[in-house]
Amino acid sequence: MTQTGIPFVFMRGGTSRGPYFKRADLPEDRGTLAEVLLAALGSGHPINIDGIGGGVAVTTKVAMLSPSEDDWADVDYFFAQVSVEDRLVDFKPTCGNILSGVGPAAVEMGLVTPTGDETEVKIRAVNTGARVLARLQTPGGTMRYDGETEIAGVPGTAAPIALNFMGVVGSSTGAFLPTGNLRDTFDGIEVTCMDVAMPMAIARAEDFGLTGYETVEELDTNREFFARMEAVRLKAGKAMGLGDVTQSVTPKFGLFAPARDGGTICTRYFMPWTTHPSMAVTGSQCLASCALTPGTVADGLLVRPTQSPANVVLEHASGTIEVLVDFEMNNHFTLNSAGLLRTARKLADGHIYVPSSVWKGR
Template sequence: MTQTGIPFIFMRGGTSRGPYFNRADLPEDLETLAQVLISVTGSGHVLNIDGIGGGAAVTTKVAMLSPSDDDWADVDYFFAQVSVEDRLVDFKPTCGNILSGVGPAAIEMGLVRPSGDETEVKIRAVNTGAKVLARVQTPGGVLTYDGDAEIAGVPGSAAPIALNFMGVVGSSTGAFLPTGNLRDTIDGIELTCMDVAMPIAIARASDFGLTGHESVAELDANRDFFARMEAVRIKAGELMGMGDVTKSVTPKFGLLAPARDGGTIATRYFMPWNTHPSMAVTGAQCLASCALTPGTVADGLLDRPSESPANVVLEHASGTIEVLVDFDLNNSFSLNSAGLLRTARKLVDGKVYVPAHIWEGR
C-alpha cells in the first residue's frame, strides 16, 4: 500500500469545518501527527489542492476525540490549527466553533450513547483544560442535525447545540490579565491583554484609524494595518508570558468599536494573519469579558451591563453572536461561566488518505 487510510468524519462545527478523528486512529507522537495533519489538509498550497482543507484558516482545523479519564468529562477534545500555506500545526489553542461538533461526533463515533430527547456531553478541551457541557438534540434517542436554529455566518438552519464553558479563565497563560494590567501601551496603541478561553490582545479600532465596522475584504486588503497589528501582537505575546509568538496563532487580536446595529459592542477578530469571517466562540467569550470589565479598552464604547447573567451581543463581520455571561463584579470582574448557541452538521464520513511514507498506520 502506498497510502494509509484513516477513518474520519468531516463536519461543520459552528462557522468552521474540518475532519474529526478518533485519537486512537492517529499517530501518538506530535511530530508525526503534525505531518499527517499537514497532508490531510493539504497545507502548503493556497487552495489546499492536495488535501481536504478549504484554503482558509476556518477550514483547516482538526478535532481529535477520545474517552476522557477526567472524573467529570465524557470526552477529551484535542484541537489542532493547521496553517493554509505554511505547513505549520499549532497545538496550543482550542477552537470553540469546531468544539460545536464534538458532541455529535462523539455520538457518531460511539464514544457517547444518546440518552433521551437531549443528550448532555461533557467535554474536556485538552489544549486548555476548559470544561464544556454540550447539549445535543437526540429526539427519541436518535442524533439529529435538523432544526430551526440559525447562526450568523452559516446559511440555513440546524439543530441547536447549547454550549456552557467553565474553567476558561487563564486557559493558556494562567491569568485573567496575563500582563497584570487592565491596559498596556505598545507602539502607541492602548491594549487590554486578556485570557478567557483564548488569549487576545484587544484594542480600540479607532486607535488604528478604523471604524471597527469594515468588511472582511476591506480589512484583509489593508496590509499596512496588518503589519502594524502584527508588530503589536508579537510584543503583546511577550508581555503575556507567551514567548516568541511569531509562528503561533495565539495570542489572537481583536478590535472594539461602538455598536451600530443594536448589539452591545462591535467587534472584529483576527486569526491572526487574516480577518475572521465571523467570530470565534472562544474569542467571543474573551471579547465579551473585556466588554464587561471596568477599566479595559472597552470603557466608553458601550453601556456596560451590571447585573449577572448578562447577554452580551457582539456585532461581527457576518452578523451577531450572543454570549450569556455569568459573572461577579465585586472589587473586580470574575467570570463564572459563558454560554453560547451553535449548530453543526455532518458532511462526509469514510477514510482520508496520506502517503505511507508520512505514516504507515498503527
C-alpha cells in the same frame, strides 16, 4: 504510491469545518501527527488542492477525540490548527466552533451513547483544560441536525447545540490579565491583554485609524494595518508570558468599536493573519469579558451591563453572536461561566488517505 487510510467524520462545527478523528487512530508522537495532519488537509497550497482543507483558516482545523481521562468529562477534545500555506500545525489553542461539533461527532463515532431526546456531553478541552457542557438534540436516540436555529456566518438553519463553558479564565497563561494590567501600550497602541477561553490582545479600532465596521475584504487587503497589528501582537504575546509567538496563532487579536446595529459592542476578530469571517466562540467569550470589565479598552464604547447573567451581543463581520455571561462584580470582574448557542452538521465520513511515506499506520 501506497497510502494509509484513517477513519474520520467530516463536520461543520459552528462557523468552522474540518475532520474529526479518534485520537487512537492517529500517531502518538506530535512530530508524525503534525505531518499526517498537514498531508490530510493539503497544507502548503493556497487552496489545499492535495487535501481536504478549504483554503482558509476556518476550514483547516482538526478535532481529535477520545474517552476522557478526566473524571468529570465524557470526551477529551484535542484541537489542532493547521495553516493553509505555511505547513505549520499549532497545538496550543483550542477552537469553540469546532467544539460545537464534538458532541455530535462523539455520538457518530460511538464514544457517547444518546440518553434520550436530549443528550448532555461533558467535554474536556485538552489544549486548555476548559470544561464544556454540550446539550444535543437526540430524539429517539438519534443525532438530529435539522432545526430552526440560525447562526450568523452559516446559511440556513439547524438543530441547536447549547454550550456552557466553565474553567476558561487563564486557560493558557494562568491569569485573567496575564500582564497584570487592565491596559498596556505597545507601539503607541493601547491594548487589553486578557485570557478567557483564548488569550487575546484587544484594541480600539479608532487607534488604528479604522472605524471597526470594515468588511473582511477591506481589512484583509489593508496590509499596512496587518503589519502594525502583528507588531503589537508579537509584543503583547511576550508580555503575556507566551514567548515568541511569531509562528503561533495565539494570542489572537480583536478590535472594538461602538455598536451600530443594536448590539452591545462592535467587534472584529483576527486569526491572527487574516480576518475571521464571523466570530470565534472562544474569542467571543474573551471579548465579552473584556467589554464587561471596567478599565479596559472597552471603556466609553458601550453601556456596560451590571446585572448577572448578562446577554452580551457582539456585532461582527457577518452579523451578531450572543454570549450569556454569568459573572460577579465586587472589586473586580469575575467570570463564572459563558453560554452560547451553536449548530453543527455531519458532512461526510469514511477514510482520509495520506501517503504511507508520511505514516504507515498502526
